[in-house]
Amino acid sequence: MVTTSSESQLPSSPYRADCPTRRILDRIGDRWTVLIVGALWDGSARFSELRRRIEGVSQKMLTQTLRALERDGLVQRTVYPEVPVRVEYTLTEAGRTLREPLRALEEWSITHLSDVSASQKAYDRAAS
Amino acid sequence: MVTTSSESQLPSSPYRADCPTRRILDRIGDRWTVLIVGALWDGSARFSELRRRIEGVSQKMLTQTLRALERDGLVQRTVYPEVPVRVEYTLTEAGRTLREPLRALEEWSITHLSDVSASQKAYDRAAS
């Protein structure tokens, strides 16, 4: 699972922040990425459409997150120079491969989140 | 497709921040959680041992993250009232179930991160 990268370190090489799992979490662990990927899953969408679909996202964060996804090659941005301009966002092939790990997370969440909630309540009760 | 009258607002907001995937990312998407889980994977460890194993973690963040994991029921904390005191941290059953989703992420990372890096470089080159 969590391993260090293949730098030829000493055998005592600890758990470094550049392990693969942490690096991908840096990419998708932010507030909006997985919601955008989810919103694009069924096909392309325009900027305004995405903004409407994703509850609470600001224009700035939507732009910023889409740009990051485009830079990573996970989302393709296509500009149609009509008047007014139309911009479509689509998941790339690579972007679609994110589905599996995301679904694994979702499954864990669905099966364990109620236990986690219960544990939190018990912990908080004991603390008081 | 979800269509609703203007009176019903329940089905009209598809991608909410409280979706299961986002909620679990809120828990494990931070800087240290997955590294701690990884460091505990092979068995229990004491506080100092963890601190030595996880590169760059501060005392404060290690404590804070371990407390959160304990509160969530993913890590068990056991105090042995010796002198000096000894404290052992162990993954719970629930904590161990995190392995599957984390491994899915790791696998994605390993197979796609070089493509992502290449895409970033191309993107940045085009931007200049």
Place this chain on the structure above:
DNA sequence: CGGTATCCTGACTGATACTG
């Protein structure tokens, strides 16, 4: 329509000092 640019606030994080 689909953005940029700018300012600002609160959360996350680290450094440091102290303690049972």
Place this chain on the structure above:
DNA sequence: CAGTATCAGTCAGGATACCG
């Protein structure tokens, strides 16, 4: 050893205004 407490810096992210 295994923390707690306090302070300070960084930065993600929101609000707002403007633009091609």
